[in-house]
Amino acid sequence: MHRRTFLSSLSALGPLALGASSLFSGRASATPLVDRPDIRAGDRLAGASFASRSTVWGTKGAAATSHPRATLVAIDILKRGGSAVDAAIAANASLGFLEPTANGIGGDAFCMLWDPKAGKVVGLNGSGRSPAALSLETVREQSPKGRIPSLGALSVSVPGAVDAWWTLHQRYGLLPWKDLMAPAADLAEQGMPIPLMIAARMRSDMARIVKPESNVEEIDNIRKVYMTRGRTPNEGEVVRNPDLARTLRMIGEGGRDAYYDGPIADTIEVYFKRIGGWMTRADLAAQHAKWVEPNHVDYRDGVSVYGLPPNSQGPTTLQMLSILKNFDMAELGLVSAKSIHLQAEAKRLAFEDRAKWFADPDFAEIPIEHLLSDEYGQQRAALINPGKVMERAFPGDAPHKGGTTYLSVSDANGMMVSLIQSNFAGMGSGLMPDGLGFSFQNRGSGFSLQDGSPNIYAPGKRPFHTIIPGFALKDGAPWLSFGVMGGGMQPQGQTQIITNMVDYGLGLQAAGDCPRWRHDGSSEPTGVYKPGVGELRLENGIPDATKAELAAMGWTVGGTDAGFGGYQATMKTEEAYGAASEMRKDGLALAI
Template identity: 60%
Template structure:
């Protein structure tokens, strides 16, 4: 994805930011010498300033401010839905559910009720961060032997029934609404139904990913039993085109059943019967009993501190631990002195990622089936040990998971309300729209999350019937002094912990505002050991470091000189949005931001 040239590793005074940090903010950091070969804080000669009169010159637009509420999503109409629900007196949870339902139609390339959902929220009554894990389980009739028989080159296929797990989204909506909702349940589906029946023009990014997904579904040998049903959720014609009106009346009908019948309409009623009949017909394993047995889990988020900021993550079968592990290691280095967008800062971040992701591949999984050493993985003591493996002047040629002590494609959005509740929600069908399977007349695609199961005997994430697979989707939340500060997220598979860590560093180390923190170019390291099936050996060595367009050429050259294999920008750097809570003269103010990489907007009132 081509983007404008960015300001990088600039003396912070030149963008209106003080360079000095107080001693307490850096108390936990080990000062890092800045090598002449790895320039730290300076103006790169290949950087051209942007044209903004205030803030970071590379910013694409301003944050939006409001006192009563805010919403930031990847589609303008979804953001409008959230604001309208808030104005009607709905809670942030009401708005989040209505946004998510709308996005299931507006952005089916990223999410839908055939997928799973995770959320963290600030509960103002309890004065704490609360989490929910809406993650579905594998069919109980699908055995490990059958799964292994369906692998290709040791890895589960991306499409077809063998990777479909129970969709967790609707149940998570229901439980959130029961606890935090203010408006009637049925009222939350009205905007999505109107859009799906009346039609909306396709946005450019959604049209692009629709075409990519449908090309994959139609490819011979993918093992998709019912391509025709998938095509029923797609615009007419050979290609989806930005601006053409798109409808999904089947999905509108499904939403009406959920609006009228609640959670049970999906998991036990007519929808469940249709799902069971469909999988019986196409040779799948999902049953009505699997659906009826599903329930989401209220989850206590983990927290670490990064230079005094509390960073929260969900541990349950997600990669949220990786964000905390990366930040714990990077806190050992003086990232401010290393320099924004400098070779040194990116090198340190990529090395921390490599170490955290080796642990991700070895230890993460469903805690109901394996004892995951969570406390050890996110401890400061373990981070200090791992940080010693990071050299500022060279790449660690070999990284491995730590030795634990003995012991018994995605949508993200953020919304906040007038009562101080802030919701960070992420929801996904996983890879490329999902499995390619759409039950007759229901209008939504099933996720293919089961592809993330491991097939290695004894692994915490090895496939088992009735088990939740390792999950890539993770919401983000940060607090200051025990108070809510930032509801944020970065979409995109394995990019998510890397992106979250970069956002926190942009905010904390380099004092960027919420919009500039998301506008800043990103890096992504590929080639760590993987969770699904067997490790991907195709990249090899120390992996591939992709730099987004906008990272200075001199930074890329310096990283290549250190031995990093630099990959081209492929547009896979995630999509971000955030809502920040600030104080102005004792009054609450929300500042919302959205991502230039997506079609969406942020609004506040």
């Protein structure tokens, strides 16, 4: 099917597929009617009682993203003969328009994939560096609170996403590059109704950006795109971004150089000069993604879990699992107090190492082999009291409501792609270059300003990154391409998915639907600390008896706050592909 025919057919289906949500656009004002934790979901004939829907199955490919239209784009690319990498790039480009509260071409990207020809998991680090002209002294002078602000030019590092897509496509792409940018450009040009969750996030993000005390150097551009009605759009209202459409078409025609060493780079340099920022065309031209060797740990039952090395927090998930495999998790029971207790304690231990060691490996030595060794996992596990919270305090906290999108795509040739892309916090820095239609990430706020920290700011350095794709093999064969977006929630969420599936036997969809926990209050690579054991937050679905038992163990138990991540996954069996999508987001999983 031709591109425009496909998109036209989707537009025709809009009132049925998505536009119907406009009938309920007033729901946000009727919160008391729907905020009823005492009411549970309806009953299902089979499967987990708490599951929202069934796993989707197919034989020739699968896709799961955080927006239905992006999933449809990925499926269309697969049907046209594109690889899983082609489909992931096209879907990610579309999400930059559809879900600007989480990602876009002003952000970074990381990827792990199963290369069926090489027979191994391959990793790509697509994170950008700080501007060469921005010194540590300047950053400290303009960070009066001792931490880099999360809004404005100081927080902007070079966006790596487009270069990462280009690098992936050069090795694994089958369709022409411009065909991968076209669906996103068409959507941005034609417009799309905004779904509930994204509308809510945009409302809060824009309120934070435009308030005077935010001190963002320039906000007119982002207001013109996302506040065309004098406010952000409500659920079901149509959003258009013709500037982004033009930018994507330039990238489609000119490749990565159009962005990094061409007309887009020129516009970006002029913009930062105008507002008093530091990024230059030379900074952009120097950006190149790196192929990296993923780390892994062998968990149990033949399952090996993979993560990307620092400057990503990928090894944090692996450390948690390396600790937990020393306990009989299955015996403890699903969402039991003892199970959650052990997982949260493993998190606290792993996050302490994350804060101490993780940084750009070009600037720091990181003992990853030691941190992921069985011996070290056993030593850390021995610190946990199965019936009582550890007294040692792990102060500080990571942003758990990060602005990130995760997607997974698998194809008929056996390739499985796990890709995550992000603005960092919400809509990023709040800065949008003139006429280009995308905002810059605020990943630079992930640096530390403390002397002696391996993650201390330096020009041309990559900041500590929270975004991590996930991947797992079973008996040496590709099994699970998955991720859980959400800042510091990501390794906690990934660990819960693995334990839910491996230890508790949940299916792909039910593993994500299962109610989650999240611990806040650990040391951070940014150098921000807070004393105490922190807070253990639990979703409403956790049984009251479990909450009471955790409190008796010494945990400070908190309630839900919608900061429990966003899960997407595809899975391979001997006969088929499965796909699952997050019920906490607006997404969709499909298979063919």
